[in-house]
Amino acid sequence: METVIELNGVVAVLGSFPALAGVNLTVQRGEILLLQGPNGAGKTSLLRVCAGLMPIERGTGTILGIDLATNRQDIRTRVGLLGHTNGLYLDLSVEQNIQFWASTVGASKDEVANAMRTMRVDGRLAKVKAGQLSAGQRRRTALASLIVRRAEIWLLDEPHAGLDAAGRDELDALLRNAVAAGATVVLASHESERAASLATRTVTVDGGGAQ
Amino acid sequence: MSTVSQRRRVAVAVARKDLTIEWNSRILVNQVAPFAAIVMVLFAFALDNDGILQRVAPGLVWLATLFSMLVVIQRTFAVESADGALDALRVAGVDPSAIFAGKSLALMVQLFALELLLVGTAVVLYGVNMTLVGFAEALVTLLAATVGLACVGTLYGGLAGGARGRETLLPLLLLPVVAPVLIGATRATEAAFGSGGTKVSEGWPWIVLLLVFAVIFAAVGSVAFGPLVDE
Structure with a gap:
């Protein structure tokens, strides 16, 4: 298996607020990883760090083998982040x-x-x-x-939001198809039961850390 | 790092996208152009007095251009923010200097069409007469001023686009900066129109000023647009 995301003790700050406090995370190609946790736990910040949008203050990390500390622009061109808007x-x-x-x-x-x-x-x-x-x-x-x-890694923030039941089923099927075609999916969701049935692994994010 | 050909490809894609949005929505044709024409008509009502209009026509053309430009710039960045598209471009690592070039290019096309309409309106409504050389000088003036206005408009549109109260912030930020274009373009157009007995040859130094302004803001915009939209 190829490691596509590797974070070791990553600390990221949002303004003066510590959004991530020493996160360790490894994701293999082809996984559907669910990030779950309460509001403000750091799920969105973790996605933004993986997308190369938020700089890391401490720790080390690579995305698709690219160093997070020095080459975030190259990371952005190879991952796709879908947040609350569709762009x-x-x-x-x-x-x-x-x-x-x-x-x-x-x-x-x-x-x-x-x-x-x-x-x-x-x-x-x-x-x-x-x-x-x-x-x-x-x-x-x-x-x-x-x-x-x-995009080789799909970072999805609340992808089921705003969809009806049929739309959610359809989205789940489409994500499975995307993974079968070689993509890796990391999604943050409040809808734990639905997302857990889709995910191949679940990580709990709380207080800026991941377990 | 993106290569020159990648940047050119992205810039062309962005420009084509902006012009397609205009083609689909017809905002320039159905709303901005009539607004500009109405401004010219209102100027005619306000200043209809013994040849004043012929003398001040160049200034009125450029004032109407600036007012209309504000609407076009607001629109071009409103379509970017409606569903987070500019954010998506930034997130996707698309070269900001290519986005700047593409948006400036699309704005140039729209502004140039608008300016042609306004000059035509001045000729019809204000009774402006031009020689063939004057007409050529007017065209060069339009081109030089358009490049500068589009570059500075894109830069400040991006700056104001993410701010609260952007509708009122943009004119406050932009209008003082484009004062040199208003002055230069008005003087060059006076020479092209022959307003107040000015000669066509008197317009060329002002066109050089417009070109200098365009080069400065094209360069500044290419460098500064990325950090500005990142903020």
């Missing part, structure tokens, strides 16, 4: 949104078509503006953009 342009159609992300990395039209098919936003939906989509359809469009960006 879509509401006046562009689904296809135009995904095509735009494809253009930023030089992905081909075939890759765009495959991503749209995988996330089931092809066909009639392709021409619909993102602003007219349901919450679940927007989430699927955002996930399709992660695929065309060739």
Whole structure:
């Protein structure tokens, strides 16, 4: 198994508040790791550190073998973070949104078509503006953009939020498909039972630490 | 680090995306252009007196451009923040200087179209006459001023975009900075229009000033846009 995330005693600070207090974490390629814990426990901060967005103050870490302390910009280009917003342009159609992300990395039209098919936003939906989509359809469009960006690690913050029961089932199936295709998924969720049934491993985050 | 060709590819993608959004939404055509035309008509009502309009037409064109530009810049960053798209670009490690270049390029295209409309309105409403050389000088003035305005507008739009009260903050920040463009472009356009007996040749030094402004803000924007949107 290939280690894609390795954190050793990582400390990260949000303003003057210690968001992560000595986190140790190892994630292997192909895992679906669930981060669970109460509000303010540090789940989102942990995702942002793994995405190369938050600098680490102490400790060491690598993401896909890239040093977190010195090369965060390169990490950003290889992981995908989906937070509470979807990062879509509401006046562009689904296809135009995904095509735009494809253009930023030089992905081909075939890759765009495959991503749209995988996330089931092809066909009639392709021409619909993102602003007219349901919450679940927007989430699927955002996930399709992660695929065309060739993100190797998917960092998802509350991915089930705003989805109905059918949408949640569909999202779970899509994440399993993505992992089968070679991605690694780390998700933070309040919905422990549902997310635990999806995850291959669960880590509890509390007080800025992970166990 | 991204290569020059990667940066160019991203810049073109961002510019194409912004222009596609405009094409899909028609905000420039249906709202900003009529607003600019109405401003010109209101100026005509307010200053309709013994040839004053012909003399002040260049200044009115550029004032209307600046007011309209504020609306266009607000719009171009509103589409980025509506669903966290600019954040997503930043998170994805997309080169900020390429985003700056792409957004500036799209803004240039929109501003240039708007300025052509305003000059046309001045010719029709204010009775401005231009020689062929004057027309060529007016075009060069539009191009030089547009590059500077688009670069500084993108830079300050990015700065104000994440701030509270951004709608009122942007004019406060931007208008003092673009004063040199207003002065230079107005003087160069006066020469192109022949307003108040000015000669076409008197406009070229002002165009050089516009080009210097454009180069400075293109360079500053390329470097500063990333840290500004990161904040």
